[in-house]
Amino acid sequence: MRSIAMDSNHQSNYKLSKTEKKFLRKQMKARHTLLRHEGIETVSCVTQILVVANGGLGNGVSRNQLLPVLEKFGQVDALLMPPNKPYSFVRYKTIAESKKAYVTLNGKEIVDDLGQKIVLYFNFVEKAQWKELGLQALPPGLMVIEEIISSEDEKMLLENVNWTEDTDNQNFQKSLKHRRVKHFGYEFHYENNNVDKDKPLPGGLPDICDSILEKWLKEGFIRYKPDQLTVNQYEPGHGIPAHIDTHSAFEDEIVSLSLGSEIVMDFKHPDGVTVPVMLPRRSLLVMTGESRYLWTHGITPRKFDTVQASKSYKSGIITSDVGDLTLNKRGIRTSFTFRKVRQTPCNCSYPLVCDSQTKEPPPSFPESNEEASQLEQEYVHRVYEEIAGHFSSTRHTPWPHIVEFLKALPSGSLVADIGCGNGKYLGINKELYMIGCDRSQNLVDICRERQFQAFVCDALAVPIRSGSCDACISIAVIHHFATAERRVAALQELVRLLRPGGKALVYVWAMEQEYKEKKSKYLRENRIGQGKKEEIRNDASMQELLVEQMPDLDNQDSASSAPCISDSQKGGCNSRKVTNSELPIHINRTSFHSQDLLVPWHLKGTPGKDKPTVPFDPVGSHDPSPVFHRYYHVFREGELEAACQTLSNVSILQSYYDQGNWCVILQKV
Known part of the structure; x- marks a missing residue:
């Protein structure tokens, strides 16, 4: 293929073919992606240095594959391949050699070690640049x-x-x-x-x-x-x-x-x-x-x-x-x-x-699937029905990594948002056909008011045909299931919906807030003065973890001494008794000290749809706002990956930490 990515005067001398137009669009997209995500700025003039998009260690291209291809067009002074990046830099001895490689190799296919074809896209840069990892040493010990x-x-x-x-x-x-x-x-x-x-x-x-x-x-x-x-x-x-x-x-x-x-x-x-x-x-x-x-x-x-x-x-x-x-x-x-x-x-x-030295109260887990379902009904489903309007008012800012995932999907993809809440992500990419579902009728009603496609269902039994979705997202949902088996079943249901090759993005709350969020408002705001608390409570731009501050409790000054809701004690939403349930109540904006807990939601708002059916928090609050308690299982590092690896028909493409969440991207194989 001849190069068509030259200056505009050259391009005006002939009419671009359909194939050449397609290639030019892809080359421009590669240039835009490098600038947006890596800060790499390309130039229109010819230089000795080329950036090779799609030709990096991060997408399976080795030095032994790429270097012989580049050396056919001149003496390579350096081939720089940053770790885990899908691009590399090549510096030729002369400008003439780099120009020859640019003209000849742009759009060239190479085959990686797995037999997959990869198309290379070249652009000139004035200097090679990447984020340095810095000097590293073995961990102590x-x-x-x-x-x-x-x-x-x-x-x-x-x-x-x-x-x-x-x-x-x-x-x-x-x-x-x-x-x-x-x-x-x-x-x-x-x-x-x-x-x-x-x-x-x-x-x-x-x-x-x-x-x-x-x-x-x-x-x-x-x-x-x-x-x-x-x-x-x-x-x-x-x-x-x-x-x-x-x-x-x-x-x-x-x-x-x-x-x-x-x-x-x-x-x-x-x-x-x-x-x-x-x-x-x-x-x-x-x-x-x-x-x-x-x-x-x-x-x-x-x-x-x-x-x-x-x-x-x-x-x-x-x-x-x-x-x-x-x-x-x-x-x-x-x-x-x-x-x-x-x-x-x-x-x-x-x-x-250290589990020997922490004073974590022993968690109590449901003894059967029926008990787990009942706990979720009382401390998840019913709570979200009560708080739907107030909850929706605090959920309006999409998170960048989720937006990036959705915008990277091909146009026309069918995407299911399982546990869509108020539909915050349903309208992100207008090129996708997105459908949402949620267990809360009131949240689904909000989605419909916003003209989104959504329906009510359980995340363990989604009425969508198997293998029909190009992608699925599950954002802050799976941590609401009360047993490991039910959490794995929720993951398996996502995979069932995907076609072969389809991808799923999953977010769950992370337990490791203390280390991972040293500057997080979630932990920091617990130490501010009382005069600022109301301002924070009403800040609708707070992230998912910035739930309402629980009222001060007698003799309670740390999460480890938090009270429990048990058979003899009723919850903030007048919950019925939950068999064998004894879960600590988390103090908001403090580190997690238990994986299974109840997280308070301090309801605000005017009477109406969201007015609760009960008066106040039963634990002795002086605040007239009712307190509801939501069940969470916060995930330790590696736990979400381990759950995904129990599935036989998926591969983990990526796992990462994002704003208090552990996250994975799965692909159905």
Whole structure:
């Protein structure tokens, strides 16, 4: 294809074909996207440097694929490939060479390692620019020991794992759909990253591990002899959600042996710093201290890892040298993770995140699906019917990442907003055909008043044909379901609606407010003077978490001492008794200290549709406004990803944190 992205005088000499017009639109779109999302400004004059849209590590193009294509048109001084970005920069020796590459390669297709065709779009820039990652070091207490065992020992260990034996064997975990796993000594429970200390598995650790562990002890690589082992086998493209092994479950030291293939594991500090760590084949990862207790560790589901092209990494660090990064195709990896079960409470130096040292009241969960449904009826469905008008008045500003997701969908896409509320997102992209549904009749009525398509239904049973939607969104909905099974069922219902290749965006409240939102109004406003509280209450632009401030309660000065609503105590909306329900009431604008709780909504407004059927908050408020309590399950980091990975027909395209929410983008496969 000849280039048509030249100056306007050149273009005026002939009439553009339909194909050329289409290409020009795509090239302009690529230029606009680079400027809008990355701040990369292209220029119309010819320079030595080109930005290559669609040609980056972030969309599966490796250095080994791109460099030979570029070198056909001249001497490449530098090929800069920023990590996780779908673009790169190439600097040629001369302007003539860069112009030749621009004219010839614009719109050229290349095939990535997965066999998918990718079209490259070129533009001139005056300088290469990207956001620096900065210098990184291994998290404190983390150590990577390379070549810890020989290739002969590796072969022996791998052959000793029998994956074909009867699946009823106690050492075989058959509930994980994305990887094979065996447990020895004790079964590791993924739902809480813990073990049942009273139920050891028969047989202990495999005998083949004894000599290896003794050698590591003797050489000082480990301090304890483990009594628990989990063996995971990962296919390329699979991973494990970010998590911290429960403090009270295991001793300080957790070690993992990587066999069969290398992998990049991401370590994340609560303040947002992420360190990608290369775990070479036959290496041992040792986590102690801060890296074990405070940093999460996980493996992002993908088929390629960003690594050093020269293999010059040291001690597991992936550097930010964009002139030396490429993609490495994953192979089948088997990990042997050893732990020692703790018999005494944890006394680590991180009490805020330590389950042994926090004074969190034990949550009480519904004992059946029927009880969960009843709890949701009382503390979710009925509450939203009462507060619909006031709730809608505080929900008018769309969040940028959700808008970005909707505007990136192809024109004409059919999109379902499951739990649409007042329809805030139904009119964002006029090129889409969007339909909303919600459990609240009053909220759906508001949608219809705004001329949006919406209907009433339960998010667990949406009356839309399977496989008919190009995309779905679920914003601040799934955290209202009272059991893990119902939350997974809600995710599965979203996937059912999608066509193959369709995408779903899911937002749920995050528990980690204290670390993630150090400057958040949600936490900060709890410390302001009383004179400002009314002003904040009536600020309709508050984000989702800025719910109304609960009235002061007697003898209550922290969330850990919050009262509970139980069988003998009625809720703020005159709720009927909920069997076996004992949930703490959250103090708004404070950190979460329990995952399952009741969040107060202080109703404001004039009598009418939203006037409640009961008078005041029964806990002793002097404020004449009624207080309603909504049930929430706030998600820990990695929990939403883990729930998604129990689904057999989806892949996780992206997971991130946004304004107090954990978020994922799923794709149906």
